[in-house]
Amino acid sequence: MIHKPVLLNEIIEILSPKKGDIFVDGTANGGGHTLAIWEKIKPSGKIIAIDKDKEATKSLQKKAKRKNIKIVCASYADLKNIIDKQDFGNISGILLDLGYSSFHIEKSKRGFSFQKDEPLIMRYDANKDELSAYDVINSMPEKELADIIYKYGEEKNSRKIAKKIVQKRKEKKIETSLELAEIIKSAFSKKRYKIHPATKTFQALRIFVNDELGELERFLPQVVDVLKKKGKLAVISFHSLEDRIVKRFLKEKKDVFKILTKKPITPSKEEIIKNPRSRSAKLRVAEKI
């Protein structure tokens, strides 16, 4: 299944890309937002389409041919370097649509989902030498593990979950997403759950392994230097930890940015029905003064 771009109409409306504009999509993936922006800025406009995950940009690679869309496999946290190298000039708009995509859940085979039995990698860049969810689950001391699950998953049951994981890994290494999901489930009492008991722990591991909050913190100050006057920054976040960082940053920089979304923009009921993944999305947009 192709990843459905979240809040697409709202993004186009508020960023209002125009012929000849230069845009950065920091989380391009299959190009849902990139290609819609391209339609508005073509043929003289340009887009730098960044994604850490080369595999996730495959369908965009085909569609980007003969268009002024430059795909860069890197982290958006390297924004300034990337733009300097491309020598693209002043930027009219920058978009981040945070987190993982349908590709990661359905096709990456990296253990992002507890519906599938896959190795515990959970990295966007699929770099085998870097920290993986397997390393965290099988090596991290119990207290640190519990802290991560609490901090990045906002999971109240974190101590019990970490204890179960440490007990189980003494018997044998925990290898796959399904094995891990079952262990997490066993740390909960047998009542009915609103969401799968592993949801928050999987979120925590993904955020930690990819340093998602750190990347966002490093990215934001660079936007100030690369955006032109009246250029816009748009960030779609999917949980309160990310949203808080963006909200706080824009508040601190109120002499640099005019906030265009006093309250974050959220998806319509129709969008949530068509694309349930959009339900927790929050869009914040600001314009450089």
Ligand SMILES: C[S@@+](CC[C@H](N)C(=O)[O-])C[C@H]1O[C@@H](n2cnc3c(N)ncnc32)[C@H](O)[C@@H]1O
């Ligand atoms: C929600 S998807 C973007 C979907 C895209 N906007 C669309 O509608 O087709 C988020 C993407 O961000 C990428 N990503 C996550 N962290 C990143 C980082 N620090 N730098 C660059 N890309 C990152 C992931 O690999 C994923 O492809």
